[in-house]
Amino acid sequence: MFTTFRGGQSGGWKVTSITRVKGETLPKVEALSVISSDAIALPLLPAQTSWRLAGVASHLRYTEKEEREKLIAVQAALGRSEATHAALIPIRKSAAWWELTQEERRKIFEDKSHHIADTLKFLPAIARQLFHARDLGMPFDFLTWFEFAPEHASLFDELVGVLRATEEWTFVEREVDIRVVREV
Structure with a gap:
């Protein structure tokens, strides 16, 4: 199942900001569409879509069984009615990251950066x-999608601050922070 994020003039999410964190940004748009389907969703008309990013949810690659169980026990599902705020954060890591073995990436991901342990809270x-x-073939390696209630916006800012302060983040060469609110 593919998920396509389309930035353009209309969509279910109103874009409140697009911030370049590292590397090249994305063009400013008014809205974001999030479409899940069996294929990458193509734009209806080029004039309505400024950019399109697609990804696939996959198995957890750097997570051990115990960590996975902890995540499952506390994580919330997407689409909760109170979660009217969201962020799409596309990330591309450096060639140096991809030249590491899976085991070396795991050590940086969790043993040094504590990606899971420090974010469970x-x-x-x-x-x-x-x-x-x-x-x-996307311009990013990962598309991270977060949803939260308005009262948790500062908690979300704290979360991304924690992640950006890790050794793992030193391998990021491009990151854009796109904040949105659900259109009603």
Whole structure:
């Protein structure tokens, strides 16, 4: 199942900001559409879509069984009615990251950066899903999608601050932070 994020003039989410964190940004748009389907969703008309990013939810690649069980026990599902705020954060990591073995990446991901252990405290207030895009020819390796209630916006800012302060983040060469609110 593919998930396509389309930035354009209309969509279910109103874009409140697009911030370049590292590397090249994405063009400003008014809205974001999130479409899940068996194929990558193509734009209806080029004038309505400024950019399109697609990814696929996959198995957890750097997570051990005990960590997975802890995540499952506390994570919230996407689409909760109170989660009217969201963020799409596409990330591309450096060639140096991809030259590491899976085991070396795991050591940086959890043993040094504590990606899972340090972020469990933000769940279930913040629901999240990682989409892999590297093998789809996208300009980003990962598309991270987060949903949260308005009262948890500062908690979300704290979460991304924690992640950006890790050794793992030193391998990020491009990151864009797109904040949205659900259109009613």
